[in-house]
Amino acid sequence: xxxxxxxxxxxxxxxxxxxxxxxxxxxxxxxxxxxxxxxxxxxxxxxxxxxxxxxxxxxxxxxxxxxxxxxxxxxxxxxxxxxxxxxxxxxxxxxxxxxxxxxxxxxxxxxxxxxxxxxxxxxxxxxxxxxxxxxxxxxxxxxxxxxxxxxxxxxxxxxxxxxxxxxxxxxxxxxxxxxxxxxxxxxxxxxxxxxxxxxxxxxxxxxxxxxxxxxxxxxxxxxxxxxxxxxxxxxxxxxxxxxxxxxxxxxxxxxxxxxxxxxxxxxxxxxxxxxxxxxxxxxxxxxxxxxxxxxxxxxxxxxxxxxxxxxxxxxxxxxxxxxxxxxxxxxxxxxxxxxxxxxxxxxxxxxxxxxxxxxxxxxxxxxxxxxxxxxxxxxxxxxxxxxxxxxxxxxxxxxxxxxxxxxxxxxxxxxxxxxxxxxxxxxxxxxxxxxxxxxxxxxxxxxxxxxxxxxxxxxxxxxxxx
Amino acid sequence: xxxxxxxxxxxxxxxxxxxxxxxxxxxxxxxxxxxxxxxxxxxxxxxxxxxxxxxxxxxxxxxxxxxxxxxxxxxxxxxxxxxxxxxxxxxxxxxxxxxxxxxxxxxxxxxxxxxxxxxxxxxxxxxxxxxxxxxxxxxxxxxxxxxxxxxxxxxxxxxxxxxxxxxxxxxxxxxxxxxxxxxxxxxxxxxxxxxxxxxxxxxxxxxxxxxxxxxxxxxxxxxxxxxxxxxxxxxxxxxxxxxxxx
Numbered sequence: 001x002x003x004x005x006x007x008x009x010x011x012x013x014x015x016x017x018x019x020x021x022x023x024x025x026x027x028x029x030x031x032x033x034x035x036x037x038x039x040x041x042x043x044x045x046x047x048x049x050x051x052x053x054x055x056x057x058x059x060x061x062x063x064x065x066x067x068x069x070x071x072x073x074x075x076x077x078x079x080x081x082x083x084x085x086x087x088x089x090x091x092x093x094x095x096x097x098x099x100x101x102x103x104x105x106x107x108x109x110x111x112x113x114x115x116x117x118x119x120x121x122x123x124x125x126x127x128x129x130x131x132x133x134x135x136x137x138x139x140x141x142x143x144x145x146x147x148x149x150x151x152x153x154x155x156x157x158x159x160x161x162x163x164x165x166x167x168x169x170x171x172x173x174x175x176x177x178x179x180x181x182x183x184x185x186x187x188x189x190x191x192x193x194x195x196x197x198x199x200x201x202x203x204x205x206x207x208x209x210x211x212x213x214x215x216x217x218x219x220x221x222x223x224x225x226x227x228x229x230x231x232x233x234x235x236x237x238x239x240x241x242x243x244x245x246x247x248x249x250x251x252x253x254x255x256x257x258x259x260x261x262x263x264x265x266x267x268x269x270x271x272x273x274x275x276x277x278x279x280x281x282x283x284x285x286x287x288x289x290x291x292x293x294x295x296x297x298x299x300x301x302x303x304x305x306x307x308x309x310x311x312x313x314x315x316x317x318x319x320x321x322x323x324x325x326x327x328x329x330x331x332x333x334x335x336x337x338x339x340x341x342x343x344x345x346x347x348x349x350x351x352x353x354x355x356x357x358x359x360x361x362x363x364x365x366x367x368x369x370x371x372x373x374x375x376x377x378x379x380x381x382x383x384x385x386x387x388x389x390x391x392x393x394x395x396x397x398x399x400x401x402x403x404x405x406x407x408x409x410x411x412x413x414x415x416x417x418x419x420x421x422x423x424x425x426x427x428x429x430x431x432x433x434x435x436x437x438x439x440x441x442x443x444x445x446x447x448x449x450x451x452x453x454x455x456x457x458x459x460x461x462x463x464x465x466x
Numbered sequence: 467x468x469x470x471x472x473x474x475x476x477x478x479x480x481x482x483x484x485x486x487x488x489x490x491x492x493x494x495x496x497x498x499x500x501x502x503x504x505x506x507x508x509x510x511x512x513x514x515x516x517x518x519x520x521x522x523x524x525x526x527x528x529x530x531x532x533x534x535x536x537x538x539x540x541x542x543x544x545x546x547x548x549x550x551x552x553x554x555x556x557x558x559x560x561x562x563x564x565x566x567x568x569x570x571x572x573x574x575x576x577x578x579x580x581x582x583x584x585x586x587x588x589x590x591x592x593x594x595x596x597x598x599x600x601x602x603x604x605x606x607x608x609x610x611x612x613x614x615x616x617x618x619x620x621x622x623x624x625x626x627x628x629x630x631x632x633x634x635x636x637x638x639x640x641x642x643x644x645x646x647x648x649x650x651x652x653x654x655x656x657x658x659x660x661x662x663x664x665x666x667x668x669x670x671x672x673x674x675x676x677x678x679x680x681x682x683x684x685x686x687x688x689x690x691x692x693x694x695x696x697x698x699x700x701x702x703x704x705x706x707x708x709x710x711x712x
Binding site: 362364365367368369370371372373374375378382383386387390 | 560
């Protein structure tokens with residue numbers, strides 16, 4: 001008993017802390033285990049992925065057109081492992097600068113051939129047209145095949161979208177290096193599927209559409225990788241976390257969805273909360289006045305109907321009705337509709353809380369006020385309401401917190417709130433864990449902060465009575 | 467006793483709570499400077515009578531006149547009437563969210579339109595009279611029951627009423643605190659304040675009361691000056707009552 005601080009209670013707390021920590025560790029590791037991202041990859045492995053990408057390229061890019069992409073060749077020299085998002089491939093490339101290979105003379109020949117093809121096609125001789133087109137293609141290929149390829153070094157990135165699925169990412173720089181020298185004959189239309197042969201040269205370097213099209217081609221799917229399982233459990237989990245975190249929040253500035261969503265959620269909650277408090281107090285005062293003086297019978301009835309309807313139906317149904325049935329037809333925006341709905345909803349609960357608070361104040365307080373000569377309203381304002389307010393403050397705060405959480409159903413009418421922000425990220429990255437947990441954590445933090453603030457306020461109010 | 471210049475005149479007063487008839491025809495007059503003590507068994511209607519005087523309860527029938535003016539009239543200004551009639555409750559009913567000083571000044575400031583300085587000056591003077599000057603900044607919960615009741619009395623006095631009503635002012639107090647409250651009430655009576663007091667303190671009734679009223683089953687069964695009331699009670703029920711409480 002010398003060290004009093006190590007009594008049974010301390011051990012209890014310590015034990016609890018250990019249990020919590022272990023539970024947390026298990027939760028975290030099991031949560032990340034399923035991402036199983038391992039970027040230990042051999043050069044051979046990387047080469048296979050790159051080849052797959054390049055072999056798919058011409059089919060995709062140039063449906064029915066002539067392309068020189070077939071002649072670009074990329075050889076992986078080494079793989080490095082990026083800090084958080086990717087496998088960095090150092091590659092050699094070979095490509096053909098068609099612009100310099102095709103002479104003026106050759107271009108004229110193609111021009112003529114194309115003019116004939118066009119005539120045949122317009123005349124409806126599809127057999128002939130097709131033959132001509134293939135001939136033109138062969139001709140161009142012939143010109144290029146003899147060309148001396150350009151070569152150099154380029155860096156590419158490999159992403160693992162999910163287990164076994166890779167995306168080969170070409171930066172603008174990589175596109176320019178690998179394909180920048182190429183003059184493509186045949187136009188890549190905006191839509192790859194409908195690309196129609198056009199006799200035209202395209203400068204890839206300065207053509208955004210083509211550049212995008214090339215990048216698009218490297219989203220490889222279902223690539224069956226054989227990843228060696230190396231690195232210990234914790235390292236892998238941490239890498240997975242970093243990778244997921246980066247992809248969900250950092251990449252393309254996706255965090256902004258959450259920040260903007262949070263702003264919207266807070267605005268809705270604040271405005272609806274304000275409306276709820278005003279409405280709630282009003283209804284509570286009307287109902288109490290009716291109860292205590294027997295006046296305002298008609299308004300009291302209306303209030304009762306309001307309370308019954310609002311408290312008797314789910315808030316989501318109210319939201320859908322208020323927006324789609326009542327407000328959308330008269331052109332009220334979503335945000336405002338959400339504020340009105342949650343304000344109305346909250347008002348009903350606040351009203352009952354406040355009414356309870358007023359009724360809980362000793363009858364003697366009312367009599368004391370009245371016996372001094374204050375009228376009913378003055379007594380309410382000076383004596384009953386301040387005490388009632390203090391009494392219901394914790395309940396009001398809880399109602400406000402409920403409102404904050406409930407406002408998440410606003411996404412049903414398409415309000416871009418915090419929940420919606422998380423869902424948006426989820427739809428972009430196909431990951432569930434990160435965006436949803438992030439949304440939950442943000443809600444939790446706000447609720448904790450609010451709870452703390454209310455605690456401080458309560459303590460301060462209580463002080464005034466001591 | 468000229469009935470017309472009675473400060474309070476009650477005539478044919480009836481009060482029912484639903485089926486229960488509590489006051490069954492009360493007629494009485496209270497002159498300025500009188501200290502009327504109302505006694506009686508619980509349920510006899512004495513508190514109800516007191517509460518009806520400043521219209522905390524609305525009479526079912528009958529009328530009350532204050533300085534010749536009918537306050538039970540439909541168009542009478544009830545709030546003004548109550549300002550002139552201070553009330554002290556069994557449960558003190560101080561406002562717990564206000565300091566003692568604020569408890570005492572809010573009425574004069576809001577209703578009598580006194581300035582803050584003036585109201586506070588009066589309040590502090592009154593507090594000095596009851597020996598609680600140093601508690602002006604305290605909150606009611608920091609006071610003992612006796613202190614609370616003394617504050618409640620001076621809070622009512624701050625409104626400069628013409629009559630003070632006391633509804634069992636010592637019943638909720640610990641026995642050792644009863645004395646200090648009765649002392650204040652005695653001083654008040656000496657100063658000439660008209661008082662109507664519902665109490666079980668027979669000593670106080672005998673010593674301070676100018677007239678004692680015995681209520682039984684909703685009517686005034688007997689009323690007399692203390693000497694006669696205690697020395698020569700006529701009503702049978704009063705005799706029984708006195709034999710129990712004395």
